[in-house]
Amino acid sequence: MTPTFNHSMDMLIRKLDSIAQLSDEERRAIASLPVTGRLLGPDQDIVHEHDHPSQCCLLLDGWACRYQILSEGKRQIFSFHIPGDIPDLQSLHLKVMDHNVCTLTQATVAFIPHEAMLELTAAFPAIAATLWRDTLVDGAIFRQWMVGMGRRTACQAVAHLFCEMYVKLEAVGLARDHAYYLPLTQSELGDALGLSNVHVNRVLRELRTNEWITLHGGKLEIKKWRELTNLCGFDPTYLHLERHAA
Amino acid sequence: MTPTFNHSMDMLIRKLDSIAQLSDEERRAIASLPVTGRLLGPDQDIVHEHDHPSQCCLLLDGWACRYQILSEGKRQIFSFHIPGDIPDLQSLHLKVMDHNVCTLTQATVAFIPHEAMLELTAAFPAIAATLWRDTLVDGAIFRQWMVGMGRRTACQAVAHLFCEMYVKLEAVGLARDHAYYLPLTQSELGDALGLSNVHVNRVLRELRTNEWITLHGGKLEIKKWRELTNLCGFDPTYLHLERHAA
DNA sequence: CGGCATTTTGAGTCGTCTCAATGATGGTGG
DNA sequence: CCACCATCATTGAGACGACTCAAAATGCCG
Numbered sequence: 361m362t363p364t365f366n367h368s369m370d371m372l373i374r375k376l377d378s379i380a381q382l383s384d385e386e387r388r389a390i391a392s393l394p395v396t397g398r399l400l401g402p403d404q405d406i407v408h409e410h411d412h413p414s415q416c417c418l419l420l421d422g423w424a425c426r427y428q429i430l431s432e433g434k435r436q437i438f439s440f441h442i443p444g445d446i447p448d449l450q451s452l453h454l455k456v457m458d459h460n461v462c463t464l465t466q467a468t469v470a471f472i473p474h475e476a477m478l479e480l481t482a483a484f485p486a487i488a489a490t491l492w493r494d495t496l497v498d499g500a501i502f503r504q505w506m507v508g509m510g511r512r513t514a515c516q517a518v519a520h521l522f523c524e525m526y527v528k529l530e531a532v533g534l535a536r537d538h539a540y541y542l543p544l545t546q547s548e549l550g551d552a553l554g555l556s557n558v559h560v561n562r563v564l565r566e567l568r569t570n571e572w573i574t575l576h577g578g579k580l581e582i583k584k585w586r587e588l589t590n591l592c593g594f595d596p597t598y599l600h601l602e603r604h605a606a
Numbered sequence: 607m608t609p610t611f612n613h614s615m616d617m618l619i620r621k622l623d624s625i626a627q628l629s630d631e632e633r634r635a636i637a638s639l640p641v642t643g644r645l646l647g648p649d650q651d652i653v654h655e656h657d658h659p660s661q662c663c664l665l666l667d668g669w670a671c672r673y674q675i676l677s678e679g680k681r682q683i684f685s686f687h688i689p690g691d692i693p694d695l696q697s698l699h700l701k702v703m704d705h706n707v708c709t710l711t712q713a714t715v716a717f718i719p720h721e722a723m724l725e726l727t728a729a730f731p732a733i734a735a736t737l738w739r740d741t742l743v744d745g746a747i748f749r750q751w752m753v754g755m756g757r758r759t760a761c762q763a764v765a766h767l768f769c770e771m772y773v774k775l776e777a778v779g780l781a782r783d784h785a786y787y788l789p790l791t792q793s794e795l796g797d798a799l800g801l802s803n804v805h806v807n808r809v810l811r812e813l814r815t816n817e818w819i820t821l822h823g824g825k826l827e828i829k830k831w832r833e834l835t836n837l838c839g840f841d842p843t844y845l846h847l848e849r850h851a852a
Numbered sequence: 853c854g855g856c857a858t859t860t861t862g863a864g865t866c867g868t869c870t871c872a873a874t875g876a877t878g879g880t881g882g
Numbered sequence: 883c884c885a886c887c888a889t890c891a892t893t894g895a896g897a898c899g900a901c902t903c904a905a906a907a908t909g910c911c912g
Contacts (some may be wrong), residue, residue, distance in 0.1 A: 410843075428749075431839050434757040438749045450746075453739040458746055458844040482731060492738050493699040499741065500696075500704055502748035503674075503684045509755035510800025511680040514868075545890065554756025559868055561892060593677050597656075598704040760900075791858065805900055807860060823909090 368420045368470060369393060371532070375444030378531040378601055379497060380490040389484055393477075395470040400463050406448070407461040413451040415471045419443050422467025423543050427551070428459045437552035439501065440464070440525065440544070444532045449495055452477055465543045493600070500598040509554040512592065514563050517553045519592035522573065522580060527596050538582040542575070614666045614716060615639060617778070621690030624777040624847055625743060626736040635730055639723075641716040646709050652694075653707040659697040661717045665689050668713025669789050673797070674705045683798035685747065686710070686771065686790070690778045695741055698723055711789045739846070746844040755800040758838065760809050763799045765838035768819065768828060773842050784828040788821070 369391045376382055376390070395418070400406070406417050409428065424441040426448075438459060441447045447461045452474055463469075481488035504524070508517035525542065529535035546564070547557040555563070567573045572588045574581045582588055589595075615637045622628055622636070641664070646652070652663050655674065670687040672694075684705060687693045693707045698720055709715075727734035750770070754763035771788070775781035792810070793803040801809070813819045818834045820827045828834055835841075 428753060430753070430757055436753045436757045438752060450742045453735055454742050454746070454846050456843060456846070458846075459749065485728060488734070489699055492741070495738070495745065496696045496700050496741055499745040499748060500700070502745060502752060503672075503705065505752055506684060506748060506755060506800075507674060507676070507682045509752060510797075511676055511682045546892095547890080551756075554752075556869055557890090558870080558892085562868090565892085597702060600700050600702070600704075792860095793858085802901055803859085804861090804902080808900090811860085 368397070368468075369395070369418075371420050371444045372418055372446075374532050376487075376490050376494070378444075378603075379493055380486075380602060382490070383486070386484050386487055389480060390487065393472050393480065395472050397468060397470045400467050400469060402463055402465050402467075405460055405462045406469065407451070407457055409457050409460050411457045412455055413448060413457065413474070415473045416446050416448055416452060416477055417461070418470040418472060419445050419447065420468040420470055423464040424461060424467060424469075425464055425548070425552075426459050426461050435551045436554070437548065438505075439498070440552065442525075442529055442532065442534060446491075446494070449491060449498075452491075464548065497598075497600050500600065504598055505552070514553070514555055514559055515566055516592040517555070518549065518560065518563050519567065519572070519588050520594050521549070521553065522582060523585075523589055523592065523594040523596075524599070526582060527599055527601070531599075531601050538585050540580055541578050542580040543578055614643070614714075615641070615664075617666050617690045618664055618692070620778050622733075622736050622740070624690075624849075625739055626732075626848060628736070629732070632730055632733055635726060636733065639718050639726065641718050643714060643716050646713050646715060648709055648711050648713075651706055651708045652715065653697070653703055655703050655706050657703045658701055659694060659703065659720070661719045662692050662695055662698060662723060663707070664716040664718060665691050665693065666714040666716055669710040670707060670713060670715075671710055671794070671798075672705050672707050681797045682800070683794065684751075685744070686798065688771075688775055688778070688780060692737075692740070695737060695744075698737075710794065743844075743846050746846065750844055751798070760799070760801055760805055761812055762838040763801070764795065764806065764809050765813065765818070765834050766840055767795070767799065768826060769831075769835055769838065769840040769842075770845070772828060773845055773847070777845075777847050784831050786826055787824050788826040789824055 373382065373387055373390055397420070406424065407413055419441050421443055424447055426438040426441070427435055428438070429435050439447070448457070451457060481491065501524070504520070508520055512520065526535055526538060526540060529540050534540070546560040549555070550557045550560045553560070564575060568575065572582070572584050572591070574583060619628065619633055619636055643666070652670065653659055665687050667689055670693055672684040672687070674682050674684070676682070685693070694703070697703060727737065747770070750766070754766055758766065772781055772784060772786060775786050780786070792806040796803045796806045799806070810821060814821065818828070818830050818837070820829060
């Protein structure tokens with residue numbers, strides 16, 4: 361509720377702007393949502409499987425992910441989230457969590473009561489449609505990850521993920537010049553792509569020796585965007601971005 | 607618009623009933639949607655990638671799937687659909703198709719104009735929420751398929767799919783006693799699970815020799831439900847079904 | 853009955869995995 | 883300030899799961 365956090369709803373507005381058109385009135389309504397902010401350390405669970413959340417969490421700063429642990433102890437990561445995302449928006453209409461949400465880095469999150477979200481969507485059908493749309497894009501991204509795990513080589517899958525994250529970050533103004541900070545360990549990449557950490561390491565070496573990318577100290581640079589997108593068949597249509605003048 | 611097709615909106619109502627509670631008024635509103643029915647042969651595309659659809663397609667009879675073809679000619683199937691499903695419901699809010707929808711068997715589909723759907727959702731927020739919810743369950747299923755491809759053995763992945771389809775069919779009254787008609791070729795199963803048709807064949811043999819299942823002439827019987835769900839870690843929570851008395 | 857799609861089997865290969873050890877890196881406390 | 887520890891990245895070796903290619907068997911529909 362502090363000015364800091366209300367100001368930070370800008371991040372959400374910027375995100376929604378990237379996938380749909382908002383009116384000034386709608387922006388104001390979003391900006392005045394009651395939020396509770398919190399600073400979290402890395403690797404902290406925000407929502408657990410089997411929970412019945414009564415609020416959504418808006419990521420303001422840092423990275424988060426959704427995941428599930430299998431009985432054999434294996435982990436599958438379903439998605440990576442960046443500022444502006446609401447990783448558990450689905451909990452607005454699905455009562456039980458079927459997976460976990462956790463931070464990957466230190467992160468600032470704003471919690472928004474479901475009640476407030478429901479009032480907002482009832483009062484502004486266009487916002488409801490935009491949020492619905494956001495969950496649909498979410499699904500589209502899942503489908504592309506399925507392609508990666510099912511039908512792409514390990515190298516293509518990694519490359520595709522790197523392209524996807526760049527486009528997502530660039531859309532909310534958090535990356536440019538085909539470079540960004542990628543705060544993921546090789547194990548996390550592996551758990552997202554269905555690979556072992558060892559194999560991710562070898563794939564990264566390949567991407568580096570071919571000089572498609574550089575990656576050190578968490579900073580990823582895509583040196584040959586066109587070649588890389590070509591290699592992995594990256595087509596950003598599925599992200600359904602709509603460019604609006606900022 | 608024929609009585610036949612309006613009567614067939616029962617299928618949609620039954621489906622929505624399986625994931626949420628509807629009032630009588632809402633049921634009537636759904637039943638009076640203007641629809642155009644069509645009988646299609648097997649393996650016919652209903653919607654194409656890059657299309658800008660102006661209607662949704664409700665599956666009344668038969669099976670359908672969503673898929674994408676990669677540049678190298680490989681195919682990834684994203685989902686299987688059964689009567690009551692609206693495979694391209696997302697086109698209501700995402701203008702461009704990022705994948706294809708096609709029939710797997712002979713099928714009856716009803717086309718509903720987006721305009722009518724949007725009027726319905728505007729007039730009945732509860733229906734809007736239910737449809738939104740349906741697309742969220744869709745996403746939850748994608749996530750489980752990701753687990754299958756990323757972190758389950760081939761055998762577990764096949765078993766998990768068989769359990770999932772049983773629960774979905776059972777929920778709309780199209781299967782019982784752990785048996786159903788599965789109109790899929792081994793190649794189609796493979797393209798859905800990220801496996802080769804040859805390997806699917808070997809996995810099926812394993813499932814058969816262990817007497818978990820029988821499968822001949824398209825009829826699948828799960829002989830040991832408990833053992834099979836145990837083998838693949840099947841937990842139907844992610845389908846978010848709500849049992850309502852029929 | 854023929855013809856075509858599908859299933860089944862075999863054999864050999866390749867991608868990715870696991871286990872294990874070694875190098876870097878970064879943060880912490882004495 | 884540095885030694886220490888934990889985490890992460892990197893490399894090697896061997897094993898295994900799944901793939902490809904190819905051929906034979908089966909089933910199905912007209």
